[in-house]
Amino acid sequence: MSIQLPLPPNFFKCPPLTPEEKERFTAMGTRSANELVRKAKLRDGPYQWTLLSDDNGLKVYKGVSTEAQRSLHCGTYEVAGSLEDVINLYKTETTDQLKRHIRRLGRAWVDATNLYTVKESTHDRPHDSIQLQWFAVKTAFENLWNHRDGVLVQCSMECTVDGKRGWVRSWQSVDLACIPDMYSAAGLVRMLFFGTGHLFVESDRPGHVMLTCLGDMDPKIKGPEFVHDQGVKAWCRNLPDVERCLREDNLSRTPFLREDQLIPPDTRRDCFLCQKKFGPMRRRSGCYKCGQVFCSKCNRTWNVTVDGFATTRKVCNACSAAVPRYSSQGSMSSNEFSGYKGSFRDDRTTASGASDDLADFDLEYAGR
Known part of the structure; x- marks a missing residue:
């Protein structure tokens, strides 16, 4: 056999x-x-x-x-x-x-x-x-x-x-x-x-x-x-x-937002990144890093570690492409990332407050 x-x-x-x-x-x-x-x-x-x-x-x-x-x-x-x-x-x-x-x-x-x-x-x-x-x-x-x-x-x-x-x-x-x-x-x-x-x-x-x-x-x-x-x-x-x-690995090194910290998806009509309207073929979901609402194309599921346990989290293309700054020895020099630095605002009014942050996002990495 x-x-x-x-x-x-x-x-x-x-x-x-x-x-x-x-x-x-x-x-x-x-x-x-x-x-x-x-x-x-x-x-x-x-x-x-x-x-x-x-x-x-x-x-x-x-x-x-x-x-x-x-x-x-x-x-x-x-x-x-x-x-x-x-x-x-x-x-x-x-x-x-x-x-x-x-x-x-x-x-x-x-x-x-x-x-x-x-x-x-x-x-x-x-x-x-x-x-x-x-x-x-x-x-x-x-x-x-x-x-x-x-x-x-x-x-x-x-x-x-x-x-x-x-x-x-x-x-x-x-x-x-x-x-x-x-x-x-x-x-x-x-x-x-x-x-x-x-x-x-x-x-x-x-x-x-x-x-x-x-x-x-x-x-x-x-x-x-x-x-x-x-x-x-x-x-x-x-x-x-x-x-x-x-x-x-980079995503796992920094904290994720809790479910109650995300902007409720049903309060947004279009994707925060690509600006396309949601519909039957374009579902909405929240990013566990910045809290904004994105379409499925702009908000992927990643295999990450949270509190020592392997799990999955949805993170938008911008946050997932943020690049950690490294020292000359190759280690991370801080917890900050170059790239997208948007974060959830407690007022939950509009997404315009984070739009300027997207200018820091290097689109080269999102396109890969």
Whole structure:
């Protein structure tokens, strides 16, 4: 009988690593991370990159490895936030962190687990670590091809790119005797990574981070080249999800209004942001940050944390796009946000009192 995913806890029985094995995997992971930084250079790098697509700031490029005669893909996307905040989204040093990361950012991931900790992070290097992991993912055309799985050494470490602070996380496929081929047991086809991963670098724009994902892999799919291209494009679409997660984390750091503090929706006839009238196809609701009334397009539901509990709250596009100000060390310098600073007025008379505040809202972020 085929094994169902996700696998039960402690499914793989892995013996302890020897010191020699730890040393070998440390060298392999470090080499893979350094090579990823080198490969991810779109200009004056080792590969010639061709733009495949540009969708609302998400750019996907294709390159060719002359050494192995295989295609590489690279996606880039810029987000507002600090490097520390982005790194925290990708911290997967434990299986619990890995599962949480998959829930938030693993669109294609089906299952994953940490097999070994090869190198733990330290007080001096809190963002550097190396693990051995197993994973299972969906293909872009899952009705045509089986899910894929892989065994890899994951190396995460801080780095410097063109004088800017950065962080790289690379994946390199490895063979482990304790992780057999899973095709007969679960229908999984073993794919290979040759230095795939992510590179995050502080942008030239203050308070922004440039995200790069690089795919150098063999998915073991026999088909036209465009099939591989589409699969990597789907993987790169995770980058804009980082922006959503950063917004949700930012929203969770500041208080939400109570239900009785919101302007009663039935007292407003049009959306406070887009000014379109409410109707059967344009429902109204209140923003739990500023208290104003918006249409469903301008007031989205976000996954946030309130008083330590995971829940959802509706927050308007303006409040959700407010960008926290960061110090040079990357931490929030205050609880204030640059962007929309409107708030609910107790008099509940008109929304005109907050209209001037909307002038501070950077529409660039609402449009993404």
